[in-house]
Amino acid sequence: MSEIPSLDSSKPYYQCVRCGNCCRWPGDVNVTPEEVSTIAAFLGRDEAEFISSCTRLNANRTGLSIIDKPNGECLFLEGVNTCQIQSVKPIQCAGFPNVWNFPGWREKCEAVEVAAS
């Protein structure tokens, strides 16, 4: 998994409770070329085959995204909240909501706020 940028310790930390909601939002799950290699190797798949069957061009056409299922959830979401590539998931996934988030994220994410140390 890619390294997550260090967090600002003066701000609250949000502990993920694995509700799986962020894996169900339609939209890009961006993957870097390095992440593509890592995930393909983790799954034991040929990289070119993985790219053609599991990724698509992202919305702003700057890179690749993991494809969505027809219902909008991520291809690698299994059941309610299991990520099939948890140990090698993209940094976009690992960084939410502490490294990045968006207006209104709190209404959808069930992470628990932990006081700053």
Ligand code: SF4
């Ligand atoms: S890769 Fe895993 S953590 Fe990221 S959106 Fe897909 S299922 Fe969720």
Ligand code: SF4
């Ligand atoms: S929406 Fe928030 S609490 Fe739920 S899995 Fe994603 S980061 Fe974790």
